Amino acid sequence: MSTPVVQAERLRKAYGSTVAVADVSLTVERGEIYGILGRNGAGKTTTVEMLAGLRTPDAGTVRVLGLDPTRDATALHERVGLQLQESALPDRLRVREALDLYASFYARPADPADLLDLLGLTAKAGTAFKDLSGGQKQRLSVALALVGRPEVAILDELTTGLDPHARRETWAVVEAIRSAGVTIVLVTHLMEEAERLCDRIALIASGRVSAVGTPEQIVALAHGEQVLRVRPDGAVTDDVLLGALAGVPGVRDASVDDRTLVVRGGGTLVQDVLVALDRHGVRTSDVRLDRASLEDAFVSLTGDGPGTAADARPSVPASASEV
């Protein structure tokens, strides 16, 4: 196997008495979109700032493309593209001017016209920064991160504050960048974004990695595969419902919520549960089967309750699933 693009081992970083990153290890392979997922304050930004050489770890080691981001900053500057949260440019600077300016920092920059095209900004080349929409500003910040033709792009909270349409457009851009051969480290607190884009995800909670895997593996790690909801016809007591499931294969967990039986498990769960209920005289015409979501997995693996969504930034639409 080729050398990993990013290899971080046992990273730690504290700000005074606040331990932002307690113990983070991760390995990013060439060509993947690697997600760093966790709620606000989990330590994601501090982690990627150490990967980018902007902060020196208190302990642990980082290698990016085999180099040390702090010691070999000059060599890595050409090879790592960085898009940090809420990047700002002078109001009057026009899109094309910003790209030309950034291109001048590199020996072999990308063609600004190609980048504008890739990011859907060609029609905005002459527009001042202050007149761009939120999504266009984000896409410009990605263009600026890519202008040095990096092998790795680190993108932090890329779609925070964007409406669902702009968010989807930005996701398409991330996929296009990966198709162009760039390895991507994507920081996000949005479940949907991680699930949709990432090949692998590291779940981070309280400065530690609580799980690493493909979105499917993480979901499976937490819960198995299925969540079944059954609403009985007519009045049935909770005891009868739960009693009917005793010893049924595949059932891992069952509860009753507002007269609905919620069963988690795997295998032939639906069939096993419906047969068991029928045997106990419970009739039902309202059955729903969901795959356990990444959000369920997150709660189960990190111990963070769903109420944590209240910590999310207010600019993020409520429709997005947040951690």
Ligand SMILES: Nc1ncnc2c1ncn2[C@@H]1O[C@H](COP(=O)(O)OP(=O)(O)OP(=O)(O)O)[C@@H](O)[C@H]1O
């Ligand atoms: N420069 C700093 N000085 C002091 N504390 C900091 C600093 N930067 C971050 N922290 C604290 O470290 C912890 C981790 O912050 P960090 O920004 O790495 O988390 P995050 O997961 O990226 O969250 P967010 O998405 O909100 O940026 C938080 O408690 C934060 O308040």
